[in-house]
Amino acid sequence: MKIESHIAHFTNPLYLQSGRILEPYDIAYATYGELNEDKSNCILVCHALSGSQYCAGEVNDKRGWWDNLIGENKAIDTNKYYVICTNSLGSAFGSTSPISQMYPTTKHYRLKFPVITIFDMIKAQRILLNSLNITKLHAIIGGSMGGMQTLSFAIMYPNIANRFIALSTTHATSPFVIAFNKIMSEAIRNDPNFDNGNYDLTYKPILNGLKVARMTGFLQYITKNTMQKKFGRNYVNHDGLFELFGRFEIERYLEYNGDNFANTFDPMCLLYLLKAISIYDLSYGFIDLCDALKHIKNKLYLISFSGDNMFFTEEMQEIKNTMDKAGNGSLCSHYIVESDYGHDSFLVECNKYADYLQHILK
């Protein structure tokens, strides 16, 4: 599989939903496979909160986050399709974000960075595609925050793709998820080393707030049952049950997970992405959800997981039901995968929907 990594630099202004402007700005992206002659085999993949443009293969010794799904002879077959995955605006892997420099100075945006919305993210991706002379996609696909982008594409640029495939997502972020995002934001902001965003970007201190934020996120990503199966009530060897800071295995795992994340991600980027997710509402600027969904003109496939406790199956079904009401329900299918793994199912249990995906991509 041919993998390329690029950063596209744009000098025109990007008008954001907030009324602010990014000028200039970068979109980092990676491609997998090869574009055919009539440019009709392109699939755009949108990543989730902690994801990046590196969705497949191996880059920098790290396996792509959807490598189970994307590659030669896999469900998204790179022998057939040319996959593009861009790093979201506001994310930490090369696209313009709080850790970018504020042209023409060498100062970094930090907390002066504008709030980015899901609509802004897709606008930037569309501009990138235009710059590559790709005007029609075979499909757009994404889970979680990537699913929010997919749904937004479907209503804002209904003709940009022949099919839209949104997994493990919602039409408007629930107060339950907003509450989790709040805890994560507060954990970051309360960290003295975060220093209101003024920490050293070249030599990052250990950011405990970022670690706690990641640990908190994790509570949403897998279910009670998955934790029970994976960790049970096992206690860490050599830690004392009656030591105040003795640890269960689940606690050690959370620490490990938090450490890893804090080493690769940026806390300001996380704040901005959490904000984008919290304020996401597909009906924003429309009369209501029904009015928004009326704009959909091509097939929309929803895939949800019965054990997802972050974005519930019911929320996905509401999209389907509302499209029925809007009169374009025949364009929409909702496929529910039985699973009690949790929100991370769309990343972990690819085998449960790979065949279905392969079928709808035909």
Next chain:
Amino acid sequence: MKIESHIAHFTNPLYLQSGRILEPYDIAYATYGELNEDKSNCILVCHALSGSQYCAGEVNDKRGWWDNLIGENKAIDTNKYYVICTNSLGSAFGSTSPISQMYPTTKHYRLKFPVITIFDMIKAQRILLNSLNITKLHAIIGGSMGGMQTLSFAIMYPNIANRFIALSTTHATSPFVIAFNKIMSEAIRNDPNFDNGNYDLTYKPILNGLKVARMTGFLQYITKNTMQKKFGRNYVNHDGLFELFGRFEIERYLEYNGDNFANTFDPMCLLYLLKAISIYDLSYGFIDLCDALKHIKNKLYLISFSGDNMFFTEEMQEIKNTMDKAGNGSLCSHYIVESDYGHDSFLVECNKYADYLQHILK
């Protein structure tokens, strides 16, 4: 209703499960109503994580946390019953805890305080009852951490009460809840003002870690649906949607809740109580749960709530099923209250089980 508040001082050693000793120690407690002549009308109430001995009436302008349930002509009728509620060992309202002085010095325990277990808590309560010459209780009742105490009483001191009533609790804390407790502990420990427990106890700084801990706990206490009904996606007036730190109503509520809690509770006490909950396992010291539950000799009533996402109805049912297996299932009833409010149901929706409670207390 007659309310009295006391602190009992004990000079004998209290041998803790950890092998450490508390000597001397205090048990703060409050009583409601009047003890009858043969001391047969006493009900012991056990409080939850953030609770105190002030479960009914009004003390210091604050309504008791179970005032809906306990009082004259209420389900736990103080015209009939004499209610005792003690402050748990390790809690912040007068019983010996990390903020107590280490006799004979005037230094405070702080993080030198021993880890306290649920078994330790009930042992101390039994000693208090003995000191009051109360040897047989009409009932013991408690929810959540109070339910853990109730269940522990039932197996450790099976003849101490005629009936045991445990609400919204479990037989062993699940890794899911341990994970939440971990986040809360980390939030507290990472707070620079916490200063590894060396903050000024007489003039407490604003402890943001404690606030975040409370906010995190809150995510377990009410459900997604309750948040949706209470707050929806309403945004705070005068906060900007595109301001990074603009807030939804649910976020403001979390802040408010966190502030209130940080004003009344102590972060070290919270650490110790969370630890007690995490390591709680009814089968500890027995072969297994079945072996533990065999010790139950009097009626055990379990009350759970279908929407409790912290201690699930299934966990309560496992107690009932295991008692069936242990051969004393006829002593156990499990009453499931239909509710989607969440874990806090046992505090908020008393009307849903008050009649049942009144019935079983007869």
